[in-house]
Amino acid sequence: LAVGYCQLPELLPVPGLRLGTTRAGVRYQDRRDLVIMELAAGARVAAVFTRNAFCAAPVVVARDHLARISPRYLLVNTGNANAGTGAQGEADARRCCAALAELGGCRSEQVLPFSTGVIGEPLPVKVIVEGLPAALASLSEQGWSEAAQGIMTTDTLPKGVSRVLELDGQRITVTGIAKGAGMIRPDMATMLAYVATDAPLAQPLLDRCLRSAVERSFNRITVDGDTSTNDACLLVATGEAGIPEIGETGSAYQALCGVVTEVCERLAQLLVRDAEGATKFVTVEVSQGRDAAECLQVAYTLGHSPLVKTALFASDPNWGRILAAVGRAGLPDLDLAGVEIHLNEVCIVRGGARAADYTEAAGQAAMNQDEICIRIALGRGGARERIWTCDLSHEYVRINAEYRS
């Protein structure tokens, strides 16, 4: 189960966005596996996609459609990632878009397809197309919770969050949902996130806001260092809030972008909390670096180290492993004498060796927590970064070794 209390909170509707969910039977029967999001005319969409060169057919098609015209529908299926399916996969994704466009009365390019699930199997187009009417019939601004369930694959719980802010005396909503339980599932293509607001945001600012929020959230988590073939994150601005368009990077933009970032951070944390086999939610904070890049280099070296991650799983305050990971992160001229490391509030390393006042009991008490912050001060500058990660458990190996059997 996920680390920490993560029950789905009330998800607030975003005027101008309706969501419909149904059980189409893509891979399993009796499971919500098809979600349609309908965008009001005039809504704007920003998107970021996986950087994996082996990207899935729906990613190729969604990128193509997005470059042509404003979207009216997002179509998500679980159970099948339509990845590793070559030219047939692209044709299949386009057939699904065309079918929804016909029912919805728009152009085929106004539908963006998203698929998540098993890699390498042909997409069951007929099953998806047959599910469309039921999904359309259930469209509602109240449909967020069901959609959060409808995009789940092996997630143990639906993930979503809402925030409100006030702009121009008007209440603005930001609601987001996400799915994914490893950076890439065994044969699964993983992370999808949809965030929407009713604030009217000019397209360049929408793109900028999404990139900035993603950089601080989904690009700051790691479970196993693997990157899915299907990752996508969308930000929709319906513009229905009845305030003037935000076209400049003034205080309204800053406030809105801050809340969007907060929503993305929460969703990113939920992915890590529900990661495969995770028993610990771990924040790695690296400060006093020369620049952000070297702080991240150290943070990810820890976040990807099997030895650090197994020590976390064992609740072992193993400062030698942490210090060794810092040492091999590849920082030029790193003077370990200037490095300080804390586990939560306990100083474990100072001056390149175990802190003089460190006691195993204090380290053990910190490590016994479910939520652990590893704080590393590099002692050579003013930059600071943090990432979220989890431990490496027997359950991770079991899930990933047994998934296909």
Next chain:
Amino acid sequence: LAVGYCQLPELLPVPGLRLGTTRAGVRYQDRRDLVIMELAAGARVAAVFTRNAFCAAPVVVARDHLARISPRYLLVNTGNANAGTGAQGEADARRCCAALAELGGCRSEQVLPFSTGVIGEPLPVKVIVEGLPAALASLSEQGWSEAAQGIMTTDTLPKGVSRVLELDGQRITVTGIAKGAGMIRPDMATMLAYVATDAPLAQPLLDRCLRSAVERSFNRITVDGDTSTNDACLLVATGEAGIPEIGETGSAYQALCGVVTEVCERLAQLLVRDAEGATKFVTVEVSQGRDAAECLQVAYTLGHSPLVKTALFASDPNWGRILAAVGRAGLPDLDLAGVEIHLNEVCIVRGGARAADYTEAAGQAAMNQDEICIRIALGRGGARERIWTCDLSHEYVRINAEYRS
């Protein structure tokens, strides 16, 4: 147990090098844990050490001594890595060197110290010093096998290999031993390798030969991507073979360096075969790259991917995970349509998707082997590289989660 049949073969003596081993009781009683290697006058030594910025006290001292004068003794203890021990650790390492120098009648700087074992505990200098006379008393050119056992920590078996070649009508021997069962042990500081030949090799060529051999062997393996604080690899040329000194990079150098590389490759493979929890010995061959660097980038992305490694553990011919790892390796403009992937002789991916003639049965048969070669042709150049790695098993997590308990 190690993958494949790895019993220690007969290790041939190298004239000019004697080895002595004893049970000093550094950490455990009744275990060979102290090894002395005595080099004949005139022997030359080349060495490479860990690149981890957090390097252990003996590494600091050995580097310092090596820069000053020709070594006469190598002193190795197991049970304690003398790492993370600060200034006291360096002083302790120097005290051990001084004690051996006094008994051996040489200068303190002519002793190189090596320690492997638990990180962060003070070195038991007294125990080591008291063990020196017994180790010296057992010095013998026949001492290789006992030394191979004497440098073991959690290795399940001693590791060594001998090769001979003929130069100038003279039989030349190259013998090497190594220890290490993860790239870094939990609290252990891991890899040590000692290779010796009786060939007379000029110092610049000796250095060059070692760097070249290490680059193709110990720098081509990965278990978990971690780098120990104590890694060291030495090449000794005693020069006792009675042939003229090899001072140029002609055919004699080429032949000798080829055999040294072969010895290092075998030792490197033995480390992987005996890696923590390993059930598979995996070769990753990447060909048709633009340059060696990008071939290695792809190979290590696979070798470090927990998803690929758990699939190997499960004997799951999971081509999606392998292709996704290739895709995220960060190669610019990689066209997956040109990529071909084989598991042993079975083609699993062609043109960015599952090969048309692939059958699950054929893939399964390849994956069921203990020794698996993943061959990736990138289809964009003439460079080629290969690394050796292993799978990620429950046993790996168990060992690394439970080591300190």
